[in-house]
Amino acid sequence: MDGMQAEATTPLLTIDGARATIRLNRPAVHNRIEPPDLLKLLEHFETIEADPAIRVVILTGTGKSFSSGYHLGDMANRPDAEVTAADGGPSFESVGTALENLKVPVICRLNGGVYGGSTDFALCCDFRIGTEQAEMFMPAARIGLHYYPAGMKRYVSRLGLNAAKKLFLTAEKIFASEMLAIGYLTEVVSADQLDARVDALATRIASLAPLAVQGVKRSLNEIARQDFDEAGAIERARASQKSEDLREGLTAFREKRAPVFKGR
Template identity: 60%
Template sequence: MSDTTTMTTPAHDEPADTTPILTIAGARAEIRLNRPRHLNRLLPDDLDALMQLFDTIETDSAVRVLVLTGTGRAFSAGFDLGKVAERAAADAAQPSAGAAFEVVANRLEDLKLPTICRLNGGVYGGSTDLALACDFRIGAEGCEMFMPAARLGLHYYKSGIRRYVSRLGVDNAKKLFLTAQKIDAREMLRIGYLTALVPMKRLDSEVDALANILAGNAPLAMAGMKRAINEFARDQLDEAAADQRARDSMQSAEINEGIAAFKEKRAPRF
């Protein structure tokens, strides 16, 4: 059983399902969830693969921005509760379904580089938190979301609930979690779940434009400010570390280049 009961019928010409696919082009990395036959439902192997891909991306200094998206007509149907719980039951060392997914979502949120979720379609269950863990979410018209935890009898993991509350507010978090009702793209934009909503034909150009902006900014400064913003949202700010990063930035190569570029009226080269 997955987070959502929506299923698709495999077409003969559909590609085989695989674990997430990583492509890197210049400063941009893209991870694509790749189980379109089942609306990119996430299996235990996918969670393992995502953790490995995050490590690969973060250790590549040339990569400045990550885009997360899905193959086909949906972003993701969420995690497969049955499969993840089955693996946990077979091996006591494995985390529960919620805990396994929680680790992945938290790791994504804590990536040093900025992240964009390209919502090419519906986003359901656990994948709604995966998208929330990204810094930006750009959705195509026609996308939708719902969080069916209450309908499934599942108490969601605490950091996922915290992300909903800190990003969407208490009232919206209650509505989404406690009613388990589906909302459309316009409502997703209204409550702040989406950063931007565009026609499908403009989705790639909108994502590209934001990715180019982020890739062109100072990586160390962005990483430090992203960390501080996330810590503020969790009410866990490391004040000493944030102060030290701010002081260090005033003597960094980044600020020297930024000031030089401003004076010379050119784009900075970080």
């Protein structure tokens, strides 16, 4: 899986039934995120949002690294590149927020190291499965950068204040065991088990009632950001109680069979 599409391109999107896979594809520069990649990622997100058959997304990279973060050359030319859109393209921060807000769950397949801004892209995902060789660091202080607000909020809400301070204020590299301990990684597996574990999790998520999964994902993210729309959550709960999927789930439970959900 990691050796596909060695030639550098903007991120690739493949769709297989209920599963969409987005692959960062600049392996020679450790899948560095460049301005054209941000625009392409938004295009892929729009495709995913418009397809009701998609129930889970996998985000990964080609080669030995997940991603080395945002292109430092663009930051040198445009010091506000992470938080300010370029002509004809979005900001890094806005693309991360769009990734976090995708309606379907996203699994980050961490095929290797993750660095800089891409550590936040991984935090935008709902699950992060990495190998025993995984490593990460946040170099913002080392290069003189005050990080953008949405990324800091995700660090604190996902990892806690102490872990966020260590990563931001020391710029030290940490490895798989510590990434798991602070909650950065959801799971750690051996390299030869990475694809099987990601596939199993994606299959499991895709088998569940999509309206319920998507609604609960939205509510949990709102709670994490401390902007919980309780009235909206109540409306989503009421809609789920009236759905065909709930009737199917209850019937399947009584009949001791696997439910077949249709997202309505």
